[in-house]
Amino acid sequence: MNILARLIDGAARHGDRPFVLSDEGTMTWGAMAERTLRLSSALAARGVGPGSHVALMCSNRPAFLVAWFAIANRGAVTVPVNTGLVGEGLRYTLRQSDSTALVIEDAILEEKRADLGELLDGLSVLSFTGEDGLDAHAAGFAPDAPFAGDGTEDCTIIYTSGTTGLPKGVLNSHRAYLACGRATVEMLGLGPDDRIMVFLPLFHTNPQMYAVMSVLETGAALVLRPRFSVSTFFDDARRFGATGFTYVGTVLAMLTARLRDPDRDHRLRFCVGGGAPAEVWRLVEDRYGITVHELYGMTEIGGWVTGNTVARSRFGTCGAARADMEVRVFDAHDRPVPPGVRGEIVVRPREPFVILSGYYRNPEATLAASRNLWFHTGDSGSFDTDGFLAFHGRLKEIIRRGGENISPVAVEVALLDHPDVEDAAVVGVPDPIFGEEVKAVLVARRPIEPAAVPAFLRGRLPDFMLPRYVQFVDRIPKTETQKIQRHLLQRLEDGVVDLRPGGRDQ
Numbered sequence: 001m002n003i004l005a006r007l008i009d010g011a012a013r014h015g016d017r018p019f020v021l022s023d024e025g026t027m028t029w030g031a032m033a034e035r036t037l038r039l040s041s042a043l044a045a046r047g048v049g050p051g052s053h054v055a056l057m058c059s060n061r062p063a064f065l066v067a068w069f070a071i072a073n074r075g076a077v078t079v080p081v082n083t084g085l086v087g088e089g090l091r092y093t094l095r096q097s098d099s100t101a102l103v104i105e106d107a108i109l110e111e112k113r114a115d116l117g118e119l120l121d122g123l124s125v126l127s128f129t130g131e132d133g134l135d136a137h138a139a140g141f142a143p144d145a146p147f148a149g150d151g152t153e154d155c156t157i158i159y160t161s162g163t164t165g166l167p168k169g170v171l172n173s174h175r176a177y178l179a180c181g182r183a184t185v186e187m188l189g190l191g192p193d194d195r196i197m198v199f200l201p202l203f204h205t206n207p208q209m210y211a212v213m214s215v216l217e218t219g220a221a222l223v224l225r226p227r228f229s230v231s232t233f234f235d236d237a238r239r240f241g242a243t244g245f246t247y248v249g250t251v252l253a254m255l256t257a258r259l260r261d262p263d264r265d266h267r268l269r270f271c272v273g274g275g276a277p278a279e280v281w282r283l284v285e286d287r288y289g290i291t292v293h294e295l296y297g298m299t300e301i302g303g304w305v306t307g308n309t310v311a312r313s314r315f316g317t318c319g320a321a322r323a324d325m326e327v328r329v330f331d332a333h334d335r336p337v338p339p340g341v342r343g344e345i346v347v348r349p350r351e352p353f354v355i356l357s358g359y360y361r362n363p364e365a366t367l368a369a370s371r372n373l374w375f376h377t378g379d380s381g382s383f384d385t386d387g388f389l390a391f392h393g394r395l396k397e398i399i400r401r402g403g404e405n406i407s408p409v410a411v412e413v414a415l416l417d418h419p420d421v422e423d424a425a426v427v428g429v430p431d432p433i434f435g436e437e438v439k440a441v442l443v444a445r446r447p448i449e450p451a452a453v454p455a456f457l458r459g460r461l462p463d464f465m466l467p468r469y470v471q472f473v474d475r476i477p478k479t480e481t482q483k484i485q486r487h488l489l490q491r492l493e494d495g496v497v498d499l500r501p502g503g504r505d506q
Contacts, residue, residue: 001151002174004073006181006216007033008146014192014219020062021195021240022224024131027062029219032069035135037143039070044144046124048101050075053157055099055123056203057081057108060226063134064202065212067103072155072174073147079157079169080203083108084479089167090115096361097157097169100124106133151175152353157360158205158299169360170299175353180303181213183322188244188270188293189310192219195267197242199225200251200482209303210246210272228482230258237266244268244290249275249409250482252292256283257416264289274304274391277413278316294318296391300356301325301347301375306389317388318381324351327389329381334372337382342392342405345381346374397486399428399436404464406438408486411467414460415453420445425476425484429469439496440467441489443475450497471496 010019011033019032027035048054054071056078058064071078079097081090090112094102101124104112109127113120128134151174159167184190196214198207202224215222223240228251236242245268252271271284272293281292296318297304305327308319321327328336329343337343349355355375358366369376380392392398392407399406408426415424423443428436440453450470457466472495477485 001178002072002147002149002153003155003177003213003216004036004069004147006178007036007069010216010219017192017219018195018221019215020065020222020224022060022062023226024061027131032062032066034143035066035131035138036069036073037146038138038141039066039134040073040144041141042138043070043074043076043101043126045141046101046126048074048076048124050153052076052101053079053097053099054101054103055079055081055094055097057083057102057104057112058202059083059105059108060198060202060224061131062224063105063128063131065222066131066134068202071103073144075147075149075153077154077157077171079159080208082159082203082479083201086112086115091117091119092166093159093169094119094123096166097159098361101126103128105129149174151178154357156208158203160299168362168365171357171360172299172302173353173357176302176355177209177213178217179324179351179354180209181217183304183307183324184210184214184272185217187295187307187309188214188272190214190218190220190244194218194220194243195223195241196220197223197225197237197240197245197268199228200246200248205297205299205303206246206248206273213303228254230254233259234263234266237268241267244270244272247271247273247276248482249273249277249280250478250484252276252280252284253413253416256280256287260287262287272307274318275409277409280413281315296327296345296379296381296389298377298379300369301377302349302355305347314384314386314388316390317384318391319389320387321389324354325349328374329383329389330374330376334374339383339385342380342382344395345377345379345389345391347377348374397428399426399438401428401431401436401438401464402434406465411438411440411457411461411465414457415440415442417460418448418453418456420448423476425486425489426467427486427489429490437469438465438467439469439471439489441471441473441476441492444472448472450499454499468499469496470499 011029015030019029103126106129154171157169196211223242295304295307305325306319326348411426412424425441431437454466477488
């Protein structure tokens with residue numbers, strides 16, 4: 001009933017089989033368990049025990065997993081820190097989480113030392129270079145006893161993106177992780193011969209719950225890549241024998257926009273994640289022969305709550321609800337709406353400890369999100385008559401122009417089809433007549449006439465979705481998990497071109 005019990009049991013059954021494959025080499029199940037328990041003893045000697053909060057800053061490498069499992073084996077709570085954080089954002093995460101220890105790669109420590117400042121004086125810092133460096137801290141220690149908790153204990157605090165305010169720390173238990181692993185294995189039909197490729201940062205819920213937990217459940221293996229790369233994607237999949245991968249929608253859109261030739265010379269049979277527009281979904285399946293398992297989820301609700309499974313799937317939807325979850329769509333007064341009507345997606349667990357325990361040190365936010373005993377996601381959705389969920393976007397991101405609801409993702413996918421567009425983001429900006437207008441923010445490979453942008457989209461999108469404003473930038477601001485930071489683009493005004501007749505540059 002806890003993550004470490006699953007790891008130790010797996011090591012007994014799959015000891016010499018690969019647990020993780022990466023540029024650093026192959027680590028077996030047995031080696032992962034051995035290294036974890038020795039590092040757990042080293043952490044105990046540093047005062048890490050049940051209930052301790054330990055921040056972890058590490059790139060996508062096996063050492064992240066060894067450290068995470070070792071912290072959990074102490075009955076402690078891992079705070080996986082976004083390695084892209086700087087300045088006050090980084091300091092806030094460490095302070096708000098009440099972390100007393102920090103496990104950190106040497107290269108990241110040197111990069112962040114000035115930002116961490118005097119906070120380092122109050123932390124027990126364990127820094128390392130690579131897997132051997134982490135092992136060196138455990139040298140001389142006997143393996144620790146495996147954690148004996150019943151799984152109701154919190155094991156992570158993961159911070160939300162904080163796009164509309166200060167980030168909130170989401171507490172999740174061992175049981176939430178394990179429940180998601182079981183559900184994902186059933187959804188995808190996974191077995192011990194699968195190899196799940198992970199390029200999204202390990203500090204994120206997506207790879208932790210969808211990939212790592214699935215491996216623990218089945219005896220499969222992880223393929224770790226340092227980051228997402230379109231140019232090496234299929235070569236990496238072939239080199240490591242990957243059978244599937246986890247995604248966010250941006251990743252699939254970039255693949256289909258850049259790799260236009262069919263490629264089926266690989267073992268990839270599935271991908272799992274959220275945010276794939278229908279047209280991208282179709283291209284991934286037709287062009288690459290990879291089945292898309294679109295789901296709906298978030299950190300707070302046990303990873304995912306609806307998904308398209310091997311047994312039951314519907315194109316263009318986020319699938320049907322997990323057996324251990326109740327999922328509804330409510331109106332603004334928390335009343336259920338009929339099929340086909342849009343409202344807010346809300347969630348309630350059928351089993352204990354399978355969604356968040358709460359927001360850490362933020363009871364007000366916990367209470368507000370859980371009003372009327374349902375967790376309110378802040379997302380817009382609708383069910384069809386067969387119980388398949390459609391996701392229509394964040395309630396705060398949907399652009400409302402003259403009574404029409406516009407998904408920014410739909411416009412972005414169309415823009416990425418332009419041969420001279422390297423990247424694209426779409427946001428709503430205030431307008432006194434229409435309420436909001438559409439602004440397209442583009443990274444161009446070569447100069448594009450602003451007026452050519454709506455001309456390219458005309459016929460691909462309805463006229464009401466065409467951007468009024470165009471803005472060219474050097475890069476689109478994104479989180480480490482490739483989510484567009486739209487709030488930054490809404491405030492960015494330099495070089496905006498108004499395409500309405502009589503409009504002008506700002």
